[in-house]
Amino acid sequence: MNRQVKNFKRIGVFTSGGDAPGMNAAIRAVVRTAIHYGAEAYGIMRGYDGMIKGDIIQLTSKDVSGIIQRGGTILQSARSEEFKTIEGRQKAYQNLQKFQIDSLIAIGGDGTFTGATFLNKEYGIPIIGVPGTIDNDLFGSDTTIGYDTCMNTVVEAVDKIRDTAGSHNRMFFIEVMGRDAGFIALNTGIATGAENILIPETITDIDDLIISLKESKRIGKSSAIIIVAEGDDLGGAYEVAAKVKELDSSYSTRVSVLGHIQRGGSPSVADRVLASRLGFEAVEALYLGYDKVMTGMINGRITYTPLEKAIKHNNDIDKELLRMSRILST
Amino acid sequence: MNRQVKNFKRIGVFTSGGDAPGMNAAIRAVVRTAIHYGAEAYGIMRGYDGMIKGDIIQLTSKDVSGIIQRGGTILQSARSEEFKTIEGRQKAYQNLQKFQIDSLIAIGGDGTFTGATFLNKEYGIPIIGVPGTIDNDLFGSDTTIGYDTCMNTVVEAVDKIRDTAGSHNRMFFIEVMGRDAGFIALNTGIATGAENILIPETITDIDDLIISLKESKRIGKSSAIIIVAEGDDLGGAYEVAAKVKELDSSYSTRVSVLGHIQRGGSPSVADRVLASRLGFEAVEALYLGYDKVMTGMINGRITYTPLEKAIKHNNDIDKELLRMSRILST
Amino acid sequence: MNRQVKNFKRIGVFTSGGDAPGMNAAIRAVVRTAIHYGAEAYGIMRGYDGMIKGDIIQLTSKDVSGIIQRGGTILQSARSEEFKTIEGRQKAYQNLQKFQIDSLIAIGGDGTFTGATFLNKEYGIPIIGVPGTIDNDLFGSDTTIGYDTCMNTVVEAVDKIRDTAGSHNRMFFIEVMGRDAGFIALNTGIATGAENILIPETITDIDDLIISLKESKRIGKSSAIIIVAEGDDLGGAYEVAAKVKELDSSYSTRVSVLGHIQRGGSPSVADRVLASRLGFEAVEALYLGYDKVMTGMINGRITYTPLEKAIKHNNDIDKELLRMSRILST
């Protein structure tokens, strides 16, 4: 690739969409790398909402001190309906001009990058994406920032519930995040030795589920954990539990929806390192002349994937692991 | 008190009711203290259910090795409708006779001790209670086994949710355990700096709540955490959130029901020490000739409270702390 | 007590001595309570060092937002040799006058309160103390801020080491904090089921120790944990291990000095609630006309103890618990 080294003076950074642990580590990396290369860093508050409202502040190296270990995002995040309009994006761009921001780094997921491509198309401002979402549902990076922490939070919670399940001989249906993708459910299911794992990528057969639960009972298991991705085709954990109950009322079932705790918490080592590296590389990518790409990590190496490609595809899930999981939990 | 030193040869121990972190530490203490004093220890599985079914096993010192740090209860727990009948209790007592069990230590809460008093009244078998319940709703001990761990679990979860609340400017209604007692809600509310705390012991005025939320907004707070005890008179977190929404639709609200994670997990230091001491003292109490009492810790000292008194009363909640909490979260 | 209600306009707050988890929660409580009562709050950086150097800043309610869950102290802490001189204290007082600070709240331990009494004696400025130290070595409060968190940190670490000890059949000597007081060692020893606990309050007999280790081996235990308070009369963990090795070389021993991790970390629920209450009550105490006292919590009630008394005495340790611990770990 014959890339021209570019020069940027004011790099804007923002987080958008659902917050994810590690976003702060990414912000820190962007800010300090920008400053290292002689640029100024500007934080845009609440994503596109703050861009439209001109809620933009300069960030010094000290401003991002002591945030690498904190969950959430110091730049906050919000939805913006206005940004979906031409007028909204015009206001946003005018604010960027007002602050003389000449390049952007967008930390987030699908929606974030869609917005970014519009802005880039209409006003030509260079944009690099950084994958920050707990769902791991982007193409162009083996994992996304927040995914590892989220899974560890889920597993800690399920370990606790297992204490109770085992003490009471109960069957627990536990709903975890994942509207379109079963990554969280599959891996946390393996890690907790779940008796069943229901994910959106496969058709869940309720009869099969009941047969396997009966088999589990037959071999002497008196408690069970079933991990249900929120986007499973049978429905969420409440619906699945109701269907099991309907077809076989012999189970004492409980439902737990893990909910919002999955987004928070101090990021894991993997997420801190990933966020640091991708934030760092995002700034490097700008200077190397990249545009409209997402930085990612594939097979241990930094990669650049066009934003449009990152949005449209998902990583494949290894369905073979469902079979393994069944064998290991028996 | 002029107590006669008694001699017991086979002490039965069981856990009953909702499981609580620290129950295993209490079992370990009972077993090893019994053995130390020359008795044998017998574990009765699943509380009164196992007593009726004769599911009883001898426990050696080694059997309780490595359990002090584990949540749940190795003896399991269950409800038993049959034990509420005279016939059920007769079967239970026959099994105790069969195993030559001459005294009992019951670890649990209200329901556990109610059952114990029936058995004691009908068959005269000496029984000592140990307060094991996360709800802290027993009289005769400043705190109950599991309460401290439960609160730490709640606070860790709320800290995580706070990351997201702060990142998105949202209001979260978080439901915690406490059907009759607001101890968990009150203390975790203080510990997380919750903007509001709703407990069963006070009448929750929805208008007051909305006024305080507006005041919170006025002084610049853009996110809020409201801790709701499940037994609040206004209802659980979903109901309260709906009522707020109904009266003032300007809030972006979210609800999180923490649920079963509150029961599990490795016990905290306070719970391990409390459980160890109360389990130890329960056996000592038997030998000292106590009967139908619950061991507890009041003001740092071991106390004995008649089981009937322990059941009927609750510790008082210090409502003045609600006022303090309001001042500190402003 | 016939106390006159006083009026204060500018309350200074500082932390001094070793930092302890919960200090930030206490600072938050002091600042917000002061503001609630119409006063201004001033933070004095690095304890007496910042007082001498005039490193003093106003603290608003917002400045203490989001710190309740953080370890360390935002006001920092340092030693000050200069404050031990008359000239140093004169400088310090001149700075307080310059900032029109008319009352002080000192968060710390022995050294902190000693300094406070000098200042109070020489210049008459009202001072309330808040007990913040992980060592729990103050009179006038059942527990001190940081003590509960510290013990939980120790127990988490020892649980991890137990994994390895059990896997390798090793004997571990683990050194925990406590130069003068064995509270941390005793309670964490009970909570981890330590085979031996060595504390400064008792004379450690090396022969007894070896006999008990042999007995432990004889009954089939292949690994052991010995908790050593740093101030034990036999020496720290390295010295004790060496002496055991010298007298009986048949053990495969390892030493772990837990060190500085014991001071940090997000405070536990107990510490957050204690710190919130004591910080709140310290300000109330000022207005009620108290002076030269430390706020404390004894038997669940707020108490005021003269600073000089708080310094000179220690809470008693319950040596009977050592006997119990020995029985439970056998």
Add this chain to the structure above:
Amino acid sequence: MNRQVKNFKRIGVFTSGGDAPGMNAAIRAVVRTAIHYGAEAYGIMRGYDGMIKGDIIQLTSKDVSGIIQRGGTILQSARSEEFKTIEGRQKAYQNLQKFQIDSLIAIGGDGTFTGATFLNKEYGIPIIGVPGTIDNDLFGSDTTIGYDTCMNTVVEAVDKIRDTAGSHNRMFFIEVMGRDAGFIALNTGIATGAENILIPETITDIDDLIISLKESKRIGKSSAIIIVAEGDDLGGAYEVAAKVKELDSSYSTRVSVLGHIQRGGSPSVADRVLASRLGFEAVEALYLGYDKVMTGMINGRITYTPLEKAIKHNNDIDKELLRMSRILST
């Protein structure tokens, strides 16, 4: 590869060398996969030591229930000098014959696999290796079982120390595991925002270190964390701290050796999933006719590397990350 499907009836499994979190998850996977394929599983206690002594037990599916979340290894681990002799290995093989064990799965690191190759060479018994070591110093797998958990333990500890470092304006030298490899130091250094990272793979220049510490001070940083791999060429944390002190006495330094806590603890999601997959694949590999290979995960795919190759090489460390780390911590 044209592999012949083999048939095995009794698969022996053992752990050897330093224990690592996730070893239990691997044991569980081996046992249940073996049983799934119609074989029996035998656990060999304490590695080669138990093999020589005939300390071998059958493991059922239930025996490995509830261990996936536990640190350490239920099969224990030990060194065996005797196994390094021909006679020792002969005894070991005789015991394998006695129990009719026809194949082995060895979970461990360098030393474990070296022993395995000897046994394989001398007696032809098929052996598959599973990489279990916190140090990540094996060739043939991007990461080893235990490495991710270990790093998260280190980072939690350093986060705590950072609380104190920040509160006291101190410089901390923190020693982490890694005799030959700097993977733990490098990644935990990045994840904690360490001001310096010293690893065995690079020559540590003390003058450079002091210059960088001075630079750090100059730009206003008042505390610092320096992560030192135990195998750094300058020495461990104590030695490095002494050298810094010697050349520039203006620093208030503290040393913390994290030590044995790094080996223990409940395994992270990444380690549980990796261990489950590698244990599963190890059994599959046996049936597929593989021999003398280590199962590993490279770029998300299962791989087989000859044991001798796995031992002799190390994964390369990306030294460029040291430069990034320096930029991000400034």
